[in-house]
Amino acid sequence: GIQVEQSPPDLILQEGANSTLRCNFSDSVNNLQWFHQNPWGQLINLFYIPSGTKQNGRLSATTVATERYSLLYISSSQTTDSGVYFCAVEDYGGSQGNLIFGKGTKLSVKP
Amino acid sequence: SQTIHQWPATLVQPVGSPLSLECTVEGTSNPNLYWYRQAAGRGLQLLFYSVGIGQISSEVPQNLSASRPQDRQFILSSKKLLLSDSGFYLCAWSVEGGLARNTQYFGPGTRLTVL
Numbered sequence: 448g449i450q451v452e453q454s455p456p457d458l459i460l461q462e463g464a465n466s467t468l469r470c471n472f473s474d475s476v477n478n479l480q481w482f483h484q485n486p487w488g489q490l491i492n493l494f495y496i497p498s499g500t501k502q503n504g505r506l507s508a509t510t511v512a513t514e515r516y517s518l519l520y521i522s523s524s525q526t527t528d529s530g531v532y533f534c535a536v537e538d539y540g541g542s543q544g545n546l547i548f549g550k551g552t553k554l555s556v557k558p
Numbered sequence: 559s560q561t562i563h564q565w566p567a568t569l570v571q572p573v574g575s576p577l578s579l580e581c582t583v584e585g586t587s588n589p590n591l592y593w594y595r596q597a598a599g600r601g602l603q604l605l606f607y608s609v610g611i612g613q614i615s616s617e618v619p620q621n622l623s624a625s626r627p628q629d630r631q632f633i634l635s636s637k638k639l640l641l642s643d644s645g646f647y648l649c650a651w652s653v654e655g656g657l658a659r660n661t662q663y664f665g666p667g668t669r670l671t672v673l
Contacts, residue, residue, distance in 0.1 A: 478660055488596075488646055490664035531600055537660065545617065546662060548602040 449474045453534055453549035460524050460556050468519040468552045470534030478537035479510055480546065481519050485530045493519070493532075524556045560585035564649050564665040571672055577622075577636040579668050581649030584630065589651040591632040592662065593624055596646040608632060644672045 450473040460466055472479075481493040494501050494508040496517065501508055505524075510517040521528055531553050535546040561584045571577060583589050593605040604617045606624035614624050621640060625633045632649055649665040 480661060482664075488648075488667045488669070490648065490650075490667075492661060492663055495661045533602070535602075535662075545604055545607065551600045553600070 449547050451547050451549040453552050457553045462558050464524050465522045468532050470517040472515050472536050476536040480535050481508055482533040483530050526556045526558055529556050562665040564668050568669045571639050574638045577639050579634040581632040583651045592650040593634050594648040639672045641672050
């Protein structure tokens with residue numbers, strides 16, 4: 448099955464810093480989503496981005512489908528950005544709606 | 559707007575006891591519904607998904623089962639819990655088609671501890 452790898456596994460930032468999180472996937476995908484899981488466990492959908500670039504406030508994401516990777520950019524980080532960021536993909540040959548999750552990047556933003 | 563509810567929020571159960579977790583969705587019709595488990599260590603694993611009433615697909619063989627008695631209700635069950643069933647259980651919904659095909663939205667989760 449398709450493999451999803453996220454890097455780095457852990458990241459510690461000072462408030463105000465910028466960061467880039469990476470997601471590599473091993474096969475063609477028709478669905479890619481970025482999620483943020485807050486310290487209470489709630490998973491929030493950040494982007495649906497199987498290709499191209501999107502921006503939402505301080506967050507933006509880019510997926511280069513032909514090269515099988517996606518990047519999540521966080522600018523001017525805030526303590527509320529802390530949590531785990533997941534990339535999830537659905538491959539063309541998989542069960543419909545079956546998202547395969549990476550292991551996540553745990554982000555800690557220090558004041 | 560659409561909302562998704564899960565209960566209970568936390569649960570502590572002895573080994574061998576039964577389990578019933580409930581998930582309901584409001585504000586949408588005929589959603590796809592999903593149960594995920596997140597064990598310690600962060601990864602999410604899809605357990606079951608459903609595209610309609612009574613239609614359940616299992617992704618991982620285990621002692622858990624799922625049912626969808628109503629369009630917007632999804633239930634996760636077990637007859638006898640194992641220690642390895644401990645984890646954080648998340649329900650999610652999506653709708654097919656549209657600009658954000660199968661974008662999944664998650665509920666608040668149930669934290670299950672089996673002792």
